[in-house]
Amino acid sequence: TASFHDDSDEDLLNI
């Protein structure tokens, strides 16, 4: 679960 200051992200999906 994300914490309050969660700046994490995924990579842009490659289509």
Added chain:
Amino acid sequence: AADMEPETLEARINKATNPLNKDLDWDGINAFCEQLNKELEGPPLATRLLAHKIQSPQEWEAIQALTVLESCMKGCGKRFHDEVGKFRFLNELIKVVSPKYLGSRTSEKVKSKILELMYSWTLGLPHELKISEAYQMLKKQGIVKC
């Protein structure tokens, strides 16, 4: 009207995007936007809930969810903009418009609305760089036709 709205974000999004709604439920839409600002984890939870509804095979459910998204982007602040501006959420929109994922079974109405929203955010929120990057990628792949 506000007192009659259900409490949780989950309940509010279900009400605002119910496929049985005859018209847009603006009280419900506004209630969702208000609630997401009040909760600590409101923005990330809201984007997860919206992504799921936007990917619904029921067109009306998806259109209502996109209307909620549009309304919240106008009415909510940076915390929500930042969640929408992550690839974590943008990828879910990309899946709907891409024929490699859900695009071939999604109506043109839903796909057009997604592309219009993304385009409007590239203009209105130019500092949200990932939105612009995602939109440019869709143009390059020929998903954005005009």
